[in-house]
Structure formats: structure tokens, C-alpha cells
Amino acid sequence: MFQHDNARPHVARICTQFLEAENYLSGFGNEFSSEDPRCPGSLPEGQNNPQVCPYGLYAEQLSGSAFTCPRPTNKRSWLYRILPSVRHKPYTAMHCGNLTENWDEVEPDPNQGLHTLCGAGDTKSRNGIGIHMFTCNTSMVDRCFNNSDGDFLIVPQQGEILITTEFGKMMVEPNEICVIQQGMRFSVNVFGETRGYVLEVYGAHFELPDLGPIGANGLANPRDFLTPVAWYEDREVATGYTVINKYQGKLFSSQQVFSPFNVVAWHGNYTPYKYNLDNFMVINCVAFDHADPSIFTVLTAKSSRPGVAMADFVIFPPRWGVADHTFRPPYYHRNCMSEFMGLIKGHYEAKEEGFQPGGGTLHSTMTPHGPDRDCFEKSSTALLKPERVADGTMAFMFESSFSMAVTKWGLETCQRLDKSYYQCWEPLRKHFDPNWRPSKQ
Known part of the structure; x- marks a missing residue:
């Protein structure tokens, strides 16, 4: 039997490293301002964003x-x-002549379940990101996934997912997130219709942001990031176990006759981890x-x-x-x-x-x-x-x-694209009054 993280008696805490930022002088720099002489006092004083300008x-x-x-x-x-x-109409395409940034002549063939919405950069140069959606209603059986291109930050939106990794198991529910870092093998079990979002980064790992003048406490605290307890299965698979590898944006598969989740113990600071957003x-x-x-x-x-x-x-x-x-x-x-x-x-x-x-x-x-x-x-x-x-x-x-x-x-392909999104700003109306003068206090 295994104990996933919301049932086990104790939980290991992730070791989070902070990068020491360069110490800059707090100079104000140059600041310029101007207002049309026909509207004196049009530049708000004392704040940038008053309730009514x-x-x-x-x-x-x-x-x-x-x-x-x-x-x-x-x-x-x-x-x-x-x-x-x-307050404008949708952009329309113009003829660009020889101007192009078409680096991907061949369209990728996305596999069922994970669909890429948008992204930029390149996996080969290890500099870029991808944003995906996942939908599934069937658990992975005798197969696992390995991302050689980068880290996955997984955001479940509907349905809980049980993620088995080489480090152990994590139950991740909506309003929680998990990060599966580059090269870590994992398999997913679901318990009904499930969907969510994935942010993939190539060439960098996620870390806590520097807090600066906020000080030592605030935002996401290191102690609230949880790692799995070691769990293994010593299981042979005569019919073959499939390891799917994402490499340079393409998918490859290999077969083996045993489960890859056979790690009995581990230590280090390179692990999968999860976080409950309520702890922010x-x-x-x-x-x-x-x-x-x-x-x-x-x-x-x-x-x-x-x-x-x-x-x-x-x-x-x-x-x-x-x-x-x-x-x-x-x-x-x-x-x-x-x-x-x-x-x-x-x-x-x-x-x-x-x-x-x-x-x-x-x-x-x-x-x-x-x-x-x-x-x-x-x-x-x-x-x-x-x-x-x-x-x-x-x-x-x-x-x-x-x-x-x-x-x-x-x-x-997505049939729910909202082409009228811009119309939410169409009703914005003018409030401009050239005769306005500041009220006397």
C-alpha cells in the first residue's frame, strides 16, 4: 500500500534556493511630465490612478x-x-512582403489529450515556453511520460489527478498546482472527466520570486511546497511498459519490461512538488x-x-x-x-x-x-x-x-473561440469635459 501526501503521517519539505539579486542603488532616475495647456490640472497630483480622473x-x-x-x-x-x-476593432492582417518569422514550416500533430494553445522560443536552443490544455477521462496504464524539453507546471481545473513519479505519489486537486521538472518520469491516474492547464518552460526552472522590500515573509512560503514520500513498485510487465519521451517538441516511445517507479529511497533538491494556492x-x-x-x-x-x-x-x-x-x-x-x-x-x-x-x-x-x-x-x-x-x-x-x-x-480547431471579445470595450463612452476645473477644498 502507498500513502499519498494528504494521508501520510509526515511530509518532506522542498528545499528552495534563492538567488541573491544584485544590489542596486535606489536612484529615482529622470521623470518628465506634460499636460495640454488647454486643460490645466489634467495631470493628477499625488497618485497615478484616481477613482475619477x-x-x-x-x-x-x-x-x-x-x-x-x-x-x-x-x-x-x-x-x-x-x-x-x-477601444478598437480587431486587428486584421496586412501583406508583409518578405517579412517573416515562420520558423515552423511543418505543423505539429498534437496527440489526443494535450493540446498546445500558444508559445514562443525553441526547445533546441533551450529558450522558450509553451502553454497547453489537457483533457482526459482515462488513467495511464503501463505507460509514463518524460519531458526532455523542460518543466511542466500543471494547473488542474476540473477533477483531481493522482501523479505517480519516480519520487513518489502526489494527489493534486483543483486550486493546487504541481511542478514536474525536466526529465522526471510520471504517470497520471484520473477519477472521471478531468481538465486543466500546463505551462512549460525550456531552459530555466521555476523558483520563488525575490521578495525585495517585502522582507522575509509573504507570497508563497517555502514550507508550503510539498514533495512526495518515496514509494516504489517492484513490478514486471511482460506485455511491455511504454515510456513516452517529449524531445525537441516531438514525441518518441520506448518499451521496457518493468515499472520505472522503482525508486525505494532518494535525497536531493531536484524533485517534483505541489502547492496549495490557499496558502498564498x-x-x-x-x-x-x-x-x-x-x-x-x-x-x-x-x-x-x-x-x-x-x-x-x-x-x-x-x-x-x-x-x-x-x-x-x-x-x-x-x-x-x-x-x-x-x-x-x-x-x-x-x-x-x-x-x-x-x-x-x-x-x-x-x-x-x-x-x-x-x-x-x-x-x-x-x-x-x-x-x-x-x-x-x-x-x-x-x-x-x-x-x-x-x-x-x-x-x-477549437470551436469556442470568442471572436467578439473586443466588443466588451465598444460601449466605453467619452467623459471628457474641456470646461472641467478642480473643485475648491
């Missing part, structure tokens, strides 16, 4: 760097506009303005550039909203990062009808996005008092410095 303008941030870049290299400007840049210690704004989503980072896979992630796993958990004089939902935004949003349960607060659990949205590099009209109008006039945000909800984001391409399957 002067002249009825919209606040929008343009980021030229990742949120977490060190201060000397952090680039962003706030724009106060008559209408936000989300939320850091949030308690005065004014809307903090960047980087404060919700659970795990990061760093790139070679300081403060820039190959991929971040970010969650939007239940929390309190208390900021004063502030438009509390996410602000209108264009970003040098790609943002893939997913939903495990509930309704995402910035677009309550935007997508359902199990769905997702991709906001590509520098594509504007933000709250829909109903959310904007409601939040601009709301009585600001402490309130619970996202109760019963768990949304997440895979954020990446790569500019991701959507696969043919994601665009054409």
Missing part, C-alpha cells in the same frame, strides 16, 4: 519594461486619455492606487535579464480591497509582456462574464486591455469601503517576456 479622462499605463525590473531600468508612463486604447499570503495596497500584478507571483522562471521573467505564474486570490480615492480594478494597460489568463473557479473580477472556468484569454505584447464598460462605470462611481474581492474565485496568469504565437489548433 480630472476632466473625465481614462488612466492607462504604458510599460516598456517588466514590472519587476530594478528601478534604474524600470520604464513606464501613465497616459490620461479621452478614450482608452482598448496576499500582499495588497492599503492606501491608494492599484499595485502591479507582480505582487501575486507564486513562481517565476527567470531569464538572463535581471527582473525579466521567461515565465511567471501569478494568481488573483480572494482578498480585501481597501484603497481610497482609487479605481480599484486592473487599470487599462499595454505591456511588453504576454499575458495568458486562465480561470480555475468563479468569475474574474475585471470581466465577470469574460470567460468561464477552463477557458482563457491571451493579451499579446503591447495589445491594450483592461476593464469592460460595466466594470469601469461601476467602479468609477462606487462607494469606496473595505470589501472582499474575488471570493469563491481563483484566476491566474501565465506572464512571459516572449511574444507568443497561437497555434493552428488554438485558432481553428
Whole structure:
């Protein structure tokens, strides 16, 4: 008999290593500002994102760097506009002449159960990511999977999965995540219809983000990451055991006559692990303005550039909203990062009808996005008092410095593609009043 991690008497804790960041001087750098002389006072004073902007303008941030870049290299400007840049029709293709980035002339043939939605980079050069969806209703029997290309971060959305690894077993339920690192063999048992998301990174491993001025405690704590207890099976398989290997984006299989889960004991710091998202210690704004989503980072896979992630796993958990004089939902935004949003349960607060659990949205590099009209109008006039945000909800984001391409399957084969998504911003209306003047206190 085996004991999986929610039944065993004790649990080993994962050894998490922190990389010591370079110590930068906290210089403020150069800051410029301007306002149209026809609208004096149109630049808000004292904060970036007031609940209602002067002249009825919209606040929008343009980021030229990742949120977490060190201060000397952090680039962003706030724009106060008559209408936000989300208010446009869908992009249409133009003739590009000899301009191309078609590195994949041959379309991959995805196997049933795991479908690639989008990604970027290259497995051969060990620099890139892939985002997949999985659906299954049958357990793996006498077969296991091995990813030679990178790490899998698995986010179950429906149904629990029992993952058998060479290190032992992990039961992973919705609202939990697990990471199977490169080269680790694993098999999956399911107990009904099951689906979820997978973030794959090539060339880096996930780690806890640096906390900086947050200090020693906060976000995801190392002690809450759990590793399996060693478990083995000494089993011969006369009909053959199949080991499936993902290598340079292709699948290969080999046969053997025994179970690969025959590890009796192990030690080290390179293991599979799981984490319950309810254990995340939320850091949030308690005065004014809307903090960047980087404060919700659970795990990061760093790139070679300081403060820039190959991929971040970010969650939007239940929390309190208390900021004063502030438009509390996410602000209108264009970003040098790609943002893939997913939903495990509930309704995402910035677009309550935007997508359902199990769905997702991709906001590509520098594509504007933000709250829909109903959310904007409601939040601009709301009585600001402490309130619970996202109760019963768990949304997440895979954020990446790569500019991701959507696969043919994601665009054409999936029959639930929402081609009218842009229409959620169509009703946004002008609030601009050139005669507005600040009220006298």
C-alpha cells in the first residue's frame, strides 16, 4: 500500500534556493511630465490612478519594461486619455512582403489529450515556453511520460489527478498546482472527466520570486511546497511498459519490461512538488492606487535579464480591497509582456462574464486591455469601503517576456473561440469635459 501526501503521517519539505539579486542603488532616475495647456490640472497630483480622473479622462499605463525590473531600468508612463486604447476593432492582417518569422514550416500533430494553445522560443536552443490544455477521462496504464524539453507546471481545473513519479505519489486537486521538472518520469491516474492547464518552460526552472522590500515573509512560503514520500513498485510487465519521451517538441516511445517507479529511497533538491494556492499570503495596497500584478507571483522562471521573467505564474486570490480615492480594478494597460489568463473557479473580477472556468484569454505584447464598460462605470462611481474581492474565485496568469504565437489548433480547431471579445470595450463612452476645473477644498 502507498500513502499519498494528504494521508501520510509526515511530509518532506522542498528545499528552495534563492538567488541573491544584485544590489542596486535606489536612484529615482529622470521623470518628465506634460499636460495640454488647454486643460490645466489634467495631470493628477499625488497618485497615478484616481477613482475619477480630472476632466473625465481614462488612466492607462504604458510599460516598456517588466514590472519587476530594478528601478534604474524600470520604464513606464501613465497616459490620461479621452478614450482608452482598448477601444478598437480587431486587428486584421496586412501583406508583409518578405517579412517573416515562420520558423515552423511543418505543423505539429498534437496527440489526443494535450493540446498546445500558444508559445514562443525553441526547445533546441533551450529558450522558450509553451502553454497547453489537457483533457482526459482515462488513467495511464503501463505507460509514463518524460519531458526532455523542460518543466511542466500543471494547473488542474476540473477533477483531481493522482501523479505517480519516480519520487513518489502526489494527489493534486483543483486550486493546487504541481511542478514536474525536466526529465522526471510520471504517470497520471484520473477519477472521471478531468481538465486543466500546463505551462512549460525550456531552459530555466521555476523558483520563488525575490521578495525585495517585502522582507522575509509573504507570497508563497517555502514550507508550503510539498514533495512526495518515496514509494516504489517492484513490478514486471511482460506485455511491455511504454515510456513516452517529449524531445525537441516531438514525441518518441520506448518499451521496457518493468515499472520505472522503482525508486525505494532518494535525497536531493531536484524533485517534483505541489502547492496549495490557499496558502498564498496576499500582499495588497492599503492606501491608494492599484499595485502591479507582480505582487501575486507564486513562481517565476527567470531569464538572463535581471527582473525579466521567461515565465511567471501569478494568481488573483480572494482578498480585501481597501484603497481610497482609487479605481480599484486592473487599470487599462499595454505591456511588453504576454499575458495568458486562465480561470480555475468563479468569475474574474475585471470581466465577470469574460470567460468561464477552463477557458482563457491571451493579451499579446503591447495589445491594450483592461476593464469592460460595466466594470469601469461601476467602479468609477462606487462607494469606496473595505470589501472582499474575488471570493469563491481563483484566476491566474501565465506572464512571459516572449511574444507568443497561437497555434493552428488554438485558432481553428477549437470551436469556442470568442471572436467578439473586443466588443466588451465598444460601449466605453467619452467623459471628457474641456470646461472641467478642480473643485475648491
